[in-house]
Amino acid sequence: MSHAETLYHRYHIETRDAPDIEAWPPRFQVKVKKHRLAWLLLREIFHYGPGRKEVILSRPCVYGVFSGPVGGFAPRSQYCVGCLRCTTQYPDVVQIVPNPERRRLGDAYFTAKIVDTVAYEAATGRVPVRGAGYRGKFGGPGWDGMWTDMSEIVRPTRDGIHGREYISTLVDIGSRPAFLTFDAQGEPIQPPQVFAIPLPLGFAALPRMAGQPALTRILARAAAELDTLALLPVDALKHLDAPTPHIVPVAESAADLARVSFTPRLVELARWDEALYADARGRFAESLMMLRLPYGDLSTLEAAYAHGVRVFHLVADYHGRLPDGRFVMDGIREAHTFFVERGVRDEVTLLGSGGVIAAEHVPKAIILGLDAVLLDTPVLVALQARFDGEFRTPADAYRLPKHLPEDWGVQRLKNLAAAWRDQLLEVLGAMGLRDVRRLRGEIGRAMFQRDLEREAFGDIEGFPDGGPSPAAAPAAPVALEVQR
Numbered sequence: 001m002s003h004a005e006t007l008y009h010r011y012h013i014e015t016r017d018a019p020d021i022e023a024w025p026p027r028f029q030v031k032v033k034k035h036r037l038a039w040l041l042l043r044e045i046f047h048y049g050p051g052r053k054e055v056i057l058s059r060p061c062v063y064g065v066f067s068g069p070v071g072g073f074a075p076r077s078q079y080c081v082g083c084l085r086c087t088t089q090y091p092d093v094v095q096i097v098p099n100p101e102r103r104r105l106g107d108a109y110f111t112a113k114i115v116d117t118v119a120y121e122a123a124t125g126r127v128p129v130r131g132a133g134y135r136g137k138f139g140g141p142g143w144d145g146m147w148t149d150m151s152e153i154v155r156p157t158r159d160g161i162h163g164r165e166y167i168s169t170l171v172d173i174g175s176r177p178a179f180l181t182f183d184a185q186g187e188p189i190q191p192p193q194v195f196a197i198p199l200p201l202g203f204a205a206l207p208r209m210a211g212q213p214a215l216t217r218i219l220a221r222a223a224a225e226l227d228t229l230a231l232l233p234v235d236a237l238k239h240l241d242a243p244t245p246h247i248v249p250v251a252e253s254a255a256d257l258a259r260v261s262f263t264p265r266l267v268e269l270a271r272w273d274e275a276l277y278a279d280a281r282g283r284f285a286e287s288l289m290m291l292r293l294p295y296g297d298l299s300t301l302e303a304a305y306a307h308g309v310r311v312f313h314l315v316a317d318y319h320g321r322l323p324d325g326r327f328v329m330d331g332i333r334e335a336h337t338f339f340v341e342r343g344v345r346d347e348v349t350l351l352g353s354g355g356v357i358a359a360e361h362v363p364k365a366i367i368l369g370l371d372a373v374l375l376d377t378p379v380l381v382a383l384q385a386r387f388d389g390e391f392r393t394p395a396d397a398y399r400l401p402k403h404l405p406e407d408w409g410v411q412r413l414k415n416l417a418a419a420w421r422d423q424l425l426e427v428l429g430a431m432g433l434r435d436v437r438r439l440r441g442e443i444g445r446a447m448f449q450r451d452l453e454r455e456a457f458g459d460i461e462g463f464p465d466g467g468p469s470p471a472a473a474p475a476a477p478v479a480l481e482v483q484r
């Protein structure tokens with residue numbers, strides 16, 4: 001090993017501004033009553049004198065909305081940040097309303113508000129700051145019904161973003177047996193087969209990638225530059241000049257496996273099929289196998305584990321719904337506890353996709369039991385895709401910008417990953433944790449609205465019981481059959 005290889009490199013994501021390439025509808029409509037504005041301007045001219053044209057035409061907005069060639073008579077809504085200063089000072093002249101066009105970006109789950117947040121993170125790489133105080137709701141359905149414990153927030157040294165004390169976001173992918181056994185020659189019978197990625201985020205395969213060379217190359221390069229994983233259907237591999245260790249081919253069939261011309265670190269099988277699994281193991285003896293399956297399918301989980309699969313990619317739809325209608329949080333908890341109860345949780349890696357669309361969903365998914373998250377719809381939104389109606393399954397339609405510059409796309413995904421990692425560090429720092437691996441399954445670090453409301457109001461007649469707690473333990477343990 002060379003000297004350079006042994007040097008310690010602190011993980012860092014290089015962020016750079018990558019502004020939108022396609023104009024999206026402005027967030028706000030600026031409605032001006034022109035006759036009242038004319039009257040206001042007359043008063044301003046009288047007050048400042050005609051020589052102060054730039055002052056007169058800029059008012060009442062410091063963001064340049066009223067600084068176009070004809071000032072507020074043709075307001076430049078694209079510059080409006082919604083600070084409401086203008087309408088507070090001149091309510092009879094100007095009104096600011098949300099733009100219904102903008103609200104149509106995204107869909108019922110990936111709301112326009114979350115689209116705005118993801119777009120900002122992808123454009124800047126920064127954590128969005130919303131100003132003084134949070135004025136929204138403190139609970140709600142889905143992820144909003146889960147709160148994280150920030151009780152250690154006052155500890156000054158656990159300051160991940162600013163880096164006075166390093167917080168590791170490295171996660172292991174693969175299998176570590178609970179103990180080692182050795183053969184007569186002293187060689188381990190089943191050595192740990194594991195590699196690490198420096199952040200618990202990767203990229204899931206996206207619908208219709210095989211027909212999108214630019215999208216494929218962006219995902220592959222972003223994964224390489226972030227040193228994480230990009231899942232690519234075998235049909236899309238033809239768009240790459242040279243595969244890197246960051247590529248995870250997704251195989252649907254034996255024919256797909258035969259077309260993979262390199263030895264990946266990880267191969268995804270798109271469905272459970274004993275013969276396909278045996279074929280993949282035969283072809284790629286050095287590679288780890290990952291099985292894709294829907295959340296909630298415990299019998300397949302059990303069968304695949306028994307045959308030796310140790311890495312699982314659990315999938316919900318893009319709205320975070322399981323086939324039986326439950327939310328993804330229940331699915332994560334169920335799969336994690338399935339292995340905990342059988343005493344083999346550390347032997348497996350659980351990755352998940354579907355329904356994780358905001359930075360705070362990542363620590364929540366890890367607390368519930370995932371090792372890492374594979375991003376799907378946030379990647380599309382970061383690349384300025386628009387959904388045609390509800391985008392719930394891979395069969396639903398989306399449109400990316402016609403021309404997708406590769407450098408721009410890679411930078412947008414790196415920015416998104418940096419912003420989400422910073423927010424994860426913030427949560428870890430606030431919990432006093434120095435390693436994201438310690439967060440996995442730490443359900444005591446979370447509170448659930450359902451539980452707290454039941455505690456507070458459960459005795460009151462008529463209180464609607466929201467069902468079992470997401471933190472509840474599942475069925476009694478059952479020993480797993482294992483073929484080594």
Ligand code: SF4
Pocket residue numbers: 030060061062063064065079080081082083084085086087096
């Ligand atoms: S809301 Fe703020 S940014 Fe928008 S026009 Fe008024 S002053 Fe300018």
